[in-house]
Amino acid sequence: MTAPLRIAIAGLGTVGGGVLKALQLRAHELAERAERRLEVVAVSARDRSKKRAGDVSKAFWHEEAAALAGSEADVVVELIGGEGGSALALIETALANGKHVVTANKALLAKHGARLAAQAEKGNLALKFEAAAAGGIPIVKALRESLIAHGINSVHGILNGTCNFILTDMEKTGRSFAEVLKEAQALGYAEADPALDVGGGDTAHKLALLASLAFGTAPDLKHMHVEGIAHITQADIGYAREFGYRIKLLGVARRVGGGIEQRVQPAMVRAGTPLGAVDGAFNAVAVDAGEAGPFFFEGRGAGEGPTASAVIADIVDIALGSFEPAFGKPAHTLTPLVPAPEGTAASAYYLRFDVLDIPGVVAEIAGRLAEAQVSIESMLQRGRNPGEAVSIVMITHETPQLAVARALKSIATSDKVLGAPSMIPMEMG
Numbered sequence: 001m002t003a004p005l006r007i008a009i010a011g012l013g014t015v016g017g018g019v020l021k022a023l024q025l026r027a028h029e030l031a032e033r034a035e036r037r038l039e040v041v042a043v044s045a046r047d048r049s050k051k052r053a054g055d056v057s058k059a060f061w062h063e064e065a066a067a068l069a070g071s072e073a074d075v076v077v078e079l080i081g082g083e084g085g086s087a088l089a090l091i092e093t094a095l096a097n098g099k100h101v102v103t104a105n106k107a108l109l110a111k112h113g114a115r116l117a118a119q120a121e122k123g124n125l126a127l128k129f130e131a132a133a134a135g136g137i138p139i140v141k142a143l144r145e146s147l148i149a150h151g152i153n154s155v156h157g158i159l160n161g162t163c164n165f166i167l168t169d170m171e172k173t174g175r176s177f178a179e180v181l182k183e184a185q186a187l188g189y190a191e192a193d194p195a196l197d198v199g200g201g202d203t204a205h206k207l208a209l210l211a212s213l214a215f216g217t218a219p220d221l222k223h224m225h226v227e228g229i230a231h232i233t234q235a236d237i238g239y240a241r242e243f244g245y246r247i248k249l250l251g252v253a254r255r256v257g258g259g260i261e262q263r264v265q266p267a268m269v270r271a272g273t274p275l276g277a278v279d280g281a282f283n284a285v286a287v288d289a290g291e292a293g294p295f296f297f298e299g300r301g302a303g304e305g306p307t308a309s310a311v312i313a314d315i316v317d318i319a320l321g322s323f324e325p326a327f328g329k330p331a332h333t334l335t336p337l338v339p340a341p342e343g344t345a346a347s348a349y350y351l352r353f354d355v356l357d358i359p360g361v362v363a364e365i366a367g368r369l370a371e372a373q374v375s376i377e378s379m380l381q382r383g384r385n386p387g388e389a390v391s392i393v394m395i396t397h398e399t400p401q402l403a404v405a406r407a408l409k410s411i412a413t414s415d416k417v418l419g420a421p422s423m424i425p426m427e428m429g
């Protein structure tokens, strides 16, 4: 066997602890796979006194993560997190010092990925990040290496387990978003500061990486519509159920009109389809790979076991000397993302209007939709409270987003319509 691969791990929390533990528990089998021993020679975290998932006694402890870049390691594994700060400084210095890098840090890569990929290539080094998008699901490798023959038309999916857990629980229990979020935080399923998850930012980071791998473009957060789930109500969930749909927070990237549309948005997904059946904290990614056909990946997107699995797969590839450019093609050939012309992407839409229950209100809404070339496939009106508020729900035929937005703007000016209408796209399953 060749010399051991020497590994330095920065960050020994959920992911780092899991990596350390699995490298130790499965040392023999992994050495066979990697054709050499995988040896953790150095580690760093903030608090040395904390108990870790694996044994750190044999590795050199560094107080400063940056020091790992100067250690004897061949590979630096960055599992600290954060889009800049210590994590970025460590990765830049490690690459500058000729060390391969593995990271699970989607926030950092979505912002600096193209530049770091170029730096890695210049040094003939690996920059690998399987755990950064959809955790344990091997979607990065699939897009980077496996589904390349025919080109990719779209990649979309459920990329944030916290949001899917909250939406699933809201469906099951009938509780509000705020109530379910509070409980998820108490149970440790949601961060104390949930903004990145429930606001859609975490999904956006992952989508930027998947879109880059799928379309050969540099990761791009600027040309992306990002919405979270805080505005989803029990009324919307209930109507979705009546129409045979479920509400999921999706990241969608697809080719439209010569450009790429990227959006993170709650969407109606048909119940019973593979995507519509993804429950709780699970993740799923659907890929339309041209003539290769549609593919669907489902699995755990977070947690110690799944993320350690992805990080270790990257480490073993490096041990075997098998590494491609970070985003599948040389960094200098990654093109800037050309956004799809605004509002041209078409989809069917779910629309909900809270209106005064007075004669003529449905006709007025239907008229304004027709004026904007939006046609209705089905409609539902529940209850009658003459003179008071009722909801009218409509499902449109496939329509460009711009036309629906124009219609809603006009409808919102009506004195019969109360508050802002709700608009949720219907997605393929």
Ligand SMILES: NC(=O)c1ccc[n+]([C@@H]2O[C@H](COP(=O)([O-])OP(=O)(O)OC[C@H]3O[C@@H](n4cnc5c(N)ncnc54)[C@H](OP(=O)(O)O)[C@@H]3O)[C@@H](O)[C@H]2O)c1
Residues within 6 Å of the ligand: 010, 011, 012, 013, 014, 015, 016, 044, 045, 046, 047, 048, 050, 064, 065, 078, 079, 080, 081, 082, 086, 104, 105, 106, 107, 131, 132, 135, 301, 302, 303, 304, 307
């Ligand atoms: N958790 C998941 O399921 C998951 C899934 C996919 C990707 N990721 C990504 O993986 C990365 C790590 O996430 P995590 O959940 O494992 O985080 P975590 O549990 O909060 O662990 C972070 C670790 O980094 C250490 N740390 C923080 N600042 C440091 C510094 N300046 N120098 C050295 N060590 C420092 C912490 O030390 P102490 O332990 O001493 O406080 C801790 O061990 C993030 O980029 C995250 O987005 C996580």
